[in-house]
Amino acid sequence: MQQQNGQLRNGLWIKLVPSLYDKNQVSNWLSRIKYPGSWSADNVENFETNLENLSILQRLQIVTFAFENTAMHYTRHHSMDISPPALYQRLVVEGKGSYCFGMNTLFLQMIRALGYRAYSGSGRINTASPDSPPNFLSFVHEVLFVQPIEGSNITYVVDASGGGSCMTRPILFKDGAKVMGATPSEWHTLVKTGRLESSLECSPNSTEPAGVEWRLVVSHGSDSGPATTRILYSFIEDEFFTMDYECSNIGIYTGAWAEKESLFTDNIVCALCFWLSDEEMEVKLAKTIMPETAKCDVYSAGGVPQWDHSLMSRYLGRLGLHKNELRRHVGTRSETLKVFHTELERIAVLREFFRIDIIQADLEYIRGRAPALELP
Template sequence: MQQDGLLHNNLWIKALPSLYDKTQAAHWLSRIKFPGSWSADNVASFEPTLDNLCLLQRLHLVAFAFENTAMHYTSHHSMDISLPALYQRLVVEGKGSYCFGMNTLFLQMIRALGYRAYSGSGRINTASADSPPNFLAFVHEVLFVQPIQNSNITYVVDASGGGSCVTRPILLKNAARVMGATPSEWHTLVKTGRTESSLETSPNSTEPAGVEWRLIVSHVSEGSLSSSRILYSFIEDEFFPMDYECSNIGIYTGAWAAKEPFFTENVVCARCFWLSDEEMEAELAMNNVPENVSQSDVDSAGGIPQWDYTLNSRHLGRLGLHKNELKRHIGTRTETVKVFHTEPERIAILREFFGIDISSGELEHIRGRRPALDLP
């Protein structure tokens, strides 16, 4: 039986060199606003701890948008997830990507900071909340990290953003639970298997073979569960760049459109933001969180971080652009910020709220595509 917090067979993750250099890692730390002044000379002094991993993940989610604008506003209509292209797009230009790009960059950057980590893959669930799952193929990327020195205790990290994204590392343990963006949102890991699986724990067993993990998001409203949904399933096998490249091509070329047209039919953009002190106080009061709540074990046992004005305890909100609306989400509250009907209006919003600059020349590339709005 698999031990709590460990990979199967109690495997260890190697300390591998990053494919980004120290200067690039320092520029990334500066771009995501990690505290301190960073250069190639002092990156080696970074402390690869669990607390710092949590902060890196949250800063990354705030710094970069989960977005697919390159799919629609470029002449090549593709999503380049090569390491040079990701560094240029995110770190240099301050734009974003989707899961393959966001997690690929994050993996190589934390390796440069001394973390032992590797990437795996998952199947997105397209079914609605409280419905039986409908899993796609392996079109999602997740990370496995062992952030404790001389230990093979393993955490799952997803730094891709978008939707009800997980916002901090979660221990690789059945029923491990962490708070999401606010105390109204929770993420839980469950080890299970599919009912249609060919595997069983023993002859004629009725128990599901626990060969996959599922990340479940739950939302709480007025103290009671309001919805629960499987975000995706994943396995512990290591996946490599060619695996993601093949899946990536299927997404941006539209080969997956018959099964899942979300990215080909929409301009998608989402980003986390820090709540202000006033918004923090209101959210804590709304969720009846006591001031002296314990900080302990927040990455495995479902604790709520004590609000001490640090970024690891500050809650997050989310901005989401979809169809012709920009919405702002804080906890269970959602407000429409902007409604737009033309492409010039949309690219003005992308620039103002997400830092994504699309020129008038690039605007022409969306003409005739499914998600295109009115063009002059």
């Protein structure tokens, strides 16, 4: 059966799966991410599970919780616990963050608790530079598939992890689907394709790649040159489960894959999205050509929501911490906010900008590790 636009292979439906979180926990999550309205354990069952609300939930999650790996380096156990109880405690109760396995696992279980039909899949991160052939890792990323429309198997891909050039809204599961990123200078596109080295072909002696994987491509505009394009990751439609992520997770935080990918092993990585202010929005809107995109579909054709001061139409910026520098990114502009040289200075930045509180006593756990700065 040929795959239809917006549908999983063979027209598969996602069934409603019970969440691992209860009504009290999902109401506390909604409160933590500041979802509009008053939501208690008594009324979360009245939540309207539609596409727009899914988008709002995704956007609120990535401005609330940091994409970060501090537990790898500032704890005695040097691990990243991605079990649902631990994630609830760390993110919802303590207000800290996690990386993709943790962020998307939390999001999946929370939207299931609200009544969304969803499952998780996995992807391979591309470590190559922009406009270069891809260099894919193993399955070290988590993505979500959601069917948010009642009585329909139309499917959207969601990534609520918030790291790097992250998606900021759902995207229709369709080859060529396009959505705006943080601002109109950034776009995400889905491409269905196959690898040149693949053993599969569409037919004997075919020259077309077997379309068995999907790629999320990000494009960034520039004020002074051509746009850059980069494959963020590839992924497949198969459903992945807890054990799959736990195995990959162990490889990441133990450094077992450090020869292939040392980003998390060698660095304190931290990123967080933030809302642009009304003043920043006015500046951005003055530089944005809207007419040709304002009427397009926001979730598949690159439509830019008309600015109405809502959570759906407000642009996003990103804070990023890497090595000894904190940078603020808005559209095509980037500026350094802080440069630090000691661990005391770094934990002060983590507390002030990312709401991650690390006590001074825990600095002993990073001593001797690759990302350690000057210690007291």
